[in-house]
Amino acid sequence: MDWVGEALTAEGYEVGRQIVQRGVAAVYLVAFVSALNQFPALLGEKGLLPVPEYLERAGRRPGPTLFRRGYTDRRLRAVGWTGVVVSAALVLGGPQAGPPWLPLVAFLLIWWLYTSIVNVGQVFYGFGWESLLLEAGFIVAFLGSDEVAPPFLVLLMLRWLVFRLEFGAGMIKMRGDRSWRDLTALNYHHETQPMPNPASRFFHLLPKPLHRVEVAGNHMTQLLVPWLLFAPQPVAGFAALVMILTQGWLVLSGNFAWLNVLTIILAFAAVPDSFYSALVPALSLGDAYAPTPPWFTGVVVLAMLLLAYLSWPSLLNLFARHQLMNAGFNRWHLGNAYGAFGSVTKVRYEVVIEGTLDDMGPGAQWREYGFKGKPGDPARRPRQFAPYHLRLDWMMWFLALGSERGWFTPLLVKLLQADPQTLGLLRDDPFDGAPPRYIRARVFIYRFSTRQEKRDTGLWWIREPQGVLVHPASLRAGAR
Known part of the structure; x- marks a missing residue:
């Protein structure tokens, strides 16, 4: 032997x-x-x-x-x-x-x-x-x-x-x-x-x-x-x-x-x-x-x-005609199929979550929740986190592409409740632990600023509103 x-x-x-x-x-x-x-x-x-x-x-x-x-x-x-x-x-x-x-x-x-x-x-x-x-x-x-x-x-x-x-x-x-x-x-x-x-x-x-x-x-x-x-x-x-x-x-x-x-x-x-x-x-x-x-x-x-x-x-x-990407063939995650970015998105959509302490109306002041890694504030420079994995931020990217598998509505409910565990996943809570009266989610297109735009405005991102993903919602009875 x-x-x-x-x-x-x-x-x-x-x-x-x-x-x-x-x-x-x-x-x-x-x-x-x-x-x-x-x-x-x-x-x-x-x-x-x-x-x-x-x-x-x-x-x-x-x-x-x-x-x-x-x-x-x-x-x-x-x-x-x-x-x-x-x-x-x-x-x-x-x-x-x-x-x-x-x-x-x-x-x-x-x-x-x-x-x-x-x-x-x-x-x-x-x-x-x-x-x-x-x-x-x-x-x-x-x-x-x-x-x-x-x-x-x-x-x-x-x-x-x-x-x-x-x-x-x-x-x-x-x-x-x-x-x-x-x-x-x-x-x-x-x-x-x-x-x-x-x-x-x-x-x-x-x-x-x-x-x-x-x-x-x-x-x-x-x-x-x-x-x-x-x-x-x-x-x-x-x-x-x-x-x-x-x-x-x-x-x-x-x-x-x-x-x-x-x-x-x-x-x-x-x-x-x-x-x-x-x-x-x-x-x-x-x-x-x-x-x-x-x-x-x-x-x-x-x-x-x-x-x-x-x-x-x-x-x-x-070598299969319909190749699977990131697929497992057993319950032990051994002998897997791998692959990444089989398709490339041409436009960047971002979902921005906002809350307000005010009643509904044209005078309501909406404040944006800040995430640790995903783009949000156009003036904020992207950060380095890898090899650490920010899981919620990644799922927000998939959400903007139209993929949501049951977690986004619970996230909005937790934010309406000002749940400390959930807020701990974020970079910025605009209400300092207080529950907002209403919450909504809007969709924007983001693109990197050009060199000239960066010099003129200091912004890393230029964003344009595209519509509303979730209209204002509240947990409070009689809220309007």
């Missing part, structure tokens, strides 16, 4: 293992902190879409979760804080300093804890990067500890995950929207993306010929380069570096939660130690490892065979 273990090890990837293990753990840490901060208000016992009511309706459909026998906000916090502690230990490298079973157990624990959250998270956890994080955490669990060499099969499975992520995104773009095919998508995307960041306006105002170059480069990186991940070194390593650079470009230009950061982390699984030694010749790598225990080799082989089997539907999906 020793020769089998030796054949399945990759001694030249220690730096990559450290980056992947600690990086994935860091993203889990962010995800658990996000859950602690937002889950109770969005999905808790008194949230917009309460989990207890969802479990009663859904039965066993949500999939495996620790909350199957009952959800409480207290249990959610216990799950979240446990995830924070274990993730932080992995970031610091504590479990990795022990035997190979220790990081295996630690990663599987945070994977299971976060699976429990995602499977009851409903629309607020329906993003592709949730499944990506779960799948990545499961695979990374089998990378072993510092005592043994990184398992080659696990590194190969991580490359396969990055391939599905990038190639799937490239194919969905080519199939989904003409603007990707005619190279005009980035004439709009930086302005209409869900949550622009401080640099998005700069990227949007770049010359259109440069946008065409950007789109062409994106197609090359997503459709051609991923195949090179399976080539011999140093080709695979250079392919990974190309992906890392292009994903870094996306980090600079937008707020996509942890999607881009996690992709960068996973791509390091294909970068060999020789690359780092070439940069820093004095760097000491490749210290002698202990022999890999036969039981660990057996566990790794079985787990990777399981993942290969579960990946078969996603492989077929990559």
Whole structure:
């Protein structure tokens, strides 16, 4: 069995293992902190879409979760804080300093804890990067500890995950929207993306010929380069570096939660130690490892065979005529199909929520609720939040596109009640905790100001009213 273990090890990837293990753990840490901060208000016992009511309706459909026998906000916090502690230990490298079973157990624990959250998270956890994080955490669990060499099969499975992520995104773009095919998508995307960041306006105002170059480069990186991940070194390593650079470009230009950061982390699984030694010749790598225990080799082989089997539907999906985007094929979120922005919106619509303490009439003073990340006040510069995920702000973007799945009316009711949990999700409560008499929602078109408009007005956004989504409503009897 020793020769089998030796054949399945990759001694030249220690730096990559450290980056992947600690990086994935860091993203889990962010995800658990996000859950602690937002889950109770969005999905808790008194949230917009309460989990207890969802479990009663859904039965066993949500999939495996620790909350199957009952959800409480207290249990959610216990799950979240446990995830924070274990993730932080992995970031610091504590479990990795022990035997190979220790990081295996630690990663599987945070994977299971976060699976429990995602499977009851409903629309607020329906993003592709949730499944990506779960799948990545499961695979990374089998990378072993510092005592043994990184398992080659696990590194190969991580490359396969990055391939599905990038190639799937490239194919969905080519199939989904003409603007990707005619190279005009980035004439709009930086302005209409869900949550622009401080640099998005700069990227949007770049010359259109440069946008065409950007789109062409994106197609090359997503459709051609991923195949090179399976080539011999140093080709695979250079392919990974190309992906890392292009994903870094996306980090600079937008707020996509942890999607881009996690992709960068996973791509390091294909970068060999020789690359780092070439940069820093004095760097000491490749210290002698202990022999890999036969039981660990057996566990790794079985787990990777399981993942290969579960990946078969996603492989077929990559070449299917009607490709699915961000789809799961099992209740464990393993072997998923990925993809992003198969279509690009050409105009940015925003829903603005306003309230008033006055009676209805032409003299009523309407004040705007401010969100943390989504555009609102035209004079406010977009902020950087990624890899942190502002879930309500993202859902407001989908709402402006006409997608609402039962959470918006409860949000308006909570604002009319001046619910402290809900107000905690916002940047600005114009009534300082007092309940408004009426509330309404209006629709605007937003666009980035031109350079001249920015100099003249100081505004980051120019907006034009388009109509009313929700007419003035009140909870008070006899209100008019």
